[in-house]
Amino acid sequence: MSNTKFILGCFDDPDDMMKGIDNLQKASVPIYDIYTPMPIHGIEDKMGVKDSRLGYAAFCFGCLGATVIFSIVYYTLVHDWPMNIGGKPSFAIPNFVPFTFEWTILFTAFGMTFTYFAATHLFPGRAPRVMDLRATDDRFVIAVSAKGNVPHEDITNLLKDAGAVEVKHNERKYVSYE
Incomplete structure (x- = not known):
């Protein structure tokens, strides 16, 4: 053999x-x-490479981040420590928007980084497998x-x-x- x-x-x-x-x-x-x-146009179609599904993962991580921070802020400001500030209601959704937006971006960024490393097996400290060094030149x-x-x-x-x-x-x- x-x-x-x-x-x-x-x-x-x-x-x-x-x-x-x-x-x-x-x-x-x-x-x-x-x-x-360098990138070669049309090679993905010729090889039959499917479109990436990383966008779905990004959406899921964004939803997770929005849900987590919305839950934390809601619990904190409505149940745990409600405050009466100028007669405003404790559950005012416009007050939650900045926190929710920022945590959505944060969870998406970190989630996509971890997903990319897991999908490509390029974890930090792992040596890449190169078939021929001249392929990078x-x-x-x-x-x-x-x-x-x-x-x-x-x-x-x-x-x-x-x-x-x-x-x-x-x-x-x-x-x-x-």
Whole structure:
């Protein structure tokens, strides 16, 4: 059994990379991921990436923040310590608006930060997994999982036919405890 975990096709040109994606998809080869040094328009549609659901999470965190502070202010000003200031009612909703707005923004900001870290596995202190360091500089990389049923030579040929400058086989690194 081969130790190859990923087959990486490195490209100089984004158009060649898009051609490589087309070649792999026509041959029904599943693509693990694509790494680019800059945003490429249309790549999400080509890869079938769905729209993010982070907006729903932001709405839920905002509702949670508004509910928490509204409950705290209501309990404090109406039940725990009601004050009669100039004959105004204790439960005046316009008085609650600034606190509610600020806590809505606060909960949304912190909630989205934690959600982003959880969704991307980029917790502080965790080293990012980079397939090829040149993908952060000037190369466009297509990573194909080598565990599929397609022979490695066929994948290599498809990538080279699309204009890959280099095709690498990443191998598993086994840790020795000796």
